[in-house]
Amino acid sequence: MRAFHAFVGAAALLVLGACSEKPAATTSTTAAQSLPPADASYTARGRIDGLPTPDGKSYLHIHHETIPEFKGRDGTVTGMNEMSMDFIGVSSSVDLSKFAIGDAVEFTFEVRWKSSPRTLVTMVKKLPPDVALKLINETAKPGS
Numbered sequence: 001m002r003a004f005h006a007f008v009g010a011a012a013l014l015v016l017g018a019c020s021e022k023p024a025a026t027t028s029t030t031a032a033q034s035l036p037p038a039d040a041s042y043t044a045r046g047r048i049d050g051l052p053t054p055d056g057k058s059y060l061h062i063h064h065e066t067i068p069e070f071k072g073r074d075g076t077v078t079g080m081n082e083m084s085m086d087f088i089g090v091s092s093s094v095d096l097s098k099f100a101i102g103d104a105v106e107f108t109f110e111v112r113w114k115s116s117p118r119t120l121v122t123m124v125k126k127l128p129p130d131v132a133l134k135l136i137n138e139t140a141k142p143g144s
């Protein structure tokens with residue numbers, strides 16, 4: 001019995017390992033080679049609310065400030081309200097290991113309405129921790 005359970009455990013780990021590596025590999029390949037030109041690119045400020053986990057269940061999540069110049073699918077400037085938003089596509093050139101939840105950041109993302117990932121984060125840089133972000137709906141600060 002004991003040997004059987006150990007075997008099942010090892011098999012489960014292998015499956016998890018395979019799942020967690022696939023999305024990352026797909027994202028970086030896509031980013032480097034086969035993406036059409038971006039419809040638009042925006043730079044905004046925000047606070048990191050979540051970071052990708054190896055199991056693929058969590059993505060880069062940023063509570064961003066208002067983006068007044070944001071254009072909708074038809075090219076009309078609609079603006080994007082302050083919101084907490086998942087960014088599923090992250091360029092392989094961005095090293096997220098340097099960041100922690102709660103970090104204030106400036107970041108750039110590209111939008112492609114007709115392909116996947118629809119948003120691709122291409123730059124993230126840390127802002128001073130005491131920077132005053134305009135996040136009206138910010139509730140409890142992480143760690144408080």
Ligand SMILES: [Cu+2]
Binds near residue numbers: 080082083085
């Ligand atoms: Cu948004």
